[in-house]
Amino acid sequence: MSESSFTIRGHGVHSVFEESLRAIDLMPDFERVTGIRAYGRNVVLHVHTMGMFALLRLLAHRGPRLISAHVTPQTLLGSIKGAHLVDPLTRRYMRAMFNLATAVLSVSEATTRELEEIGVRAPIVLMSNAIDERRVQRHIGRRGELRRSFGWDERPVVLGVGQLQPRKGVEEFISCARALPGMNFVWVGGMQFGMLSDARHDVAHLRANAPENVTFTGLVPRDEVFQYCAAADVFFLPSRHETFGLATLEAATAGLPLVLTDLPCYQEWLKDAYLHGETVADFVELLRCLQDEGTRAMWAEKALETAAVYDSRTLTTGLRDAYLLASPQVSG
Numbered sequence: 130m131s132e133s134s135f136t137i138r139g140h141g142v143h144s145v146f147e148e149s150l151r152a153i154d155l156m157p158d159f160e161r162v163t164g165i166r167a168y169g170r171n172v173v174l175h176v177h178t179m180g181m182f183a184l185l186r187l188l189a190h191r192g193p194r195l196i197s198a199h200v201t202p203q204t205l206l207g208s209i210k211g212a213h214l215v216d217p218l219t220r221r222y223m224r225a226m227f228n229l230a231t232a233v234l235s236v237s238e239a240t241t242r243e244l245e246e247i248g249v250r251a252p253i254v255l256m257s258n259a260i261d262e263r264r265v266q267r268h269i270g271r272r273g274e275l276r277r278s279f280g281w282d283e284r285p286v287v288l289g290v291g292q293l294q295p296r297k298g299v300e301e302f303i304s305c306a307r308a309l310p311g312m313n314f315v316w317v318g319g320m321q322f323g324m325l326s327d328a329r330h331d332v333a334h335l336r337a338n339a340p341e342n343v344t345f346t347g348l349v350p351r352d353e354v355f356q357y358c359a360a361a362d363v364f365f366l367p368s369r370h371e372t373f374g375l376a377t378l379e380a381a382t383a384g385l386p387l388v389l390t391d392l393p394c395y396q397e398w399l400k401d402a403y404l405h406g407e408t409v410a411d412f413v414e415l416l417r418c419l420q421d422e423g424t425r426a427m428w429a430e431k432a433l434e435t436a437a438v439y440d441s442r443t444l445t446t447g448l449r450d451a452y453l454l455a456s457p458q459v460s461g
Contacts, residue, residue, distance in 0.1 A: 130178075139318070144260075145177065146177045156449065171456065172190075173455050174193070175452075179226060183226075196227055202243075204296075237372060239394040239397065256447045256450075257373065258378060260439065262382050271359060275357075281313060284342075287416060288362075290317045293336070297367075302343075302367060303340070306340055308409070314343045316343070317354055363419050364380035371395070373398070374389075374392075374395060381432035386425050388416060390406070398435070398438075402431040
């Protein structure tokens, strides 16, 4: 279950939830159940969100319980207005909720360290995010058609994907666009949390005063996000915190060279397959280098090779292993 199925969508947690549903439905040896049957002792409850409804569902469930740790206290800072004021309470709430689980599925070692730091005692199992690569790569052959439909010219297109919030680095994204007028910058995503979005007015001001080479698409369907990935030239996300970085995986699966902040989670799964910086000056220099087509091709190949490890087979295998671990009787 994910509360995003009946609340706010358009973010990475809901995308992973949808990927998981599709993977489960393709497993001949597992059945996804709903309604009263979903409360059975032999049913594995897999929770992706951390709201009150998810908490009540965990308390009511009689069988094995799994929680995917997509959200930690750190992910709320710079995302939700006033999150820093209630950070101690958030930590206690998340610790209590994670400790209800039979096992917590951590999307990265960096996330595992965060969970341990807030006092999670439940067993923590590493299960990296993965996606169905076919949904992204089917658009790659349409690159020219898609660029025309988006109204793009021949200038290289730098793509950012994520919620419009300080944590994602939208200010740095705009600053780089201002320094590189010879490139087009496109940000896909909106303020999904509305009035609760952190620094909402500041971000709106940044957006209104962005240079002419920046386009904000707002929230779009996920398949359209894949189309933007297939049509763009570079993926750039100067985010300040990620638990894994699903949008980055989607971009890498589309064969885009990656320019990112050097976060611990990226160091784990991308290793040397991305370019990284810390300041606007760093990012501007990296993006300037990627104006060269040969350089882009080299880093695109690195990203694509790394993304291949986190494909549909990895997703299915990871889920199956997690469900059998949580409930050994299923395999019997």
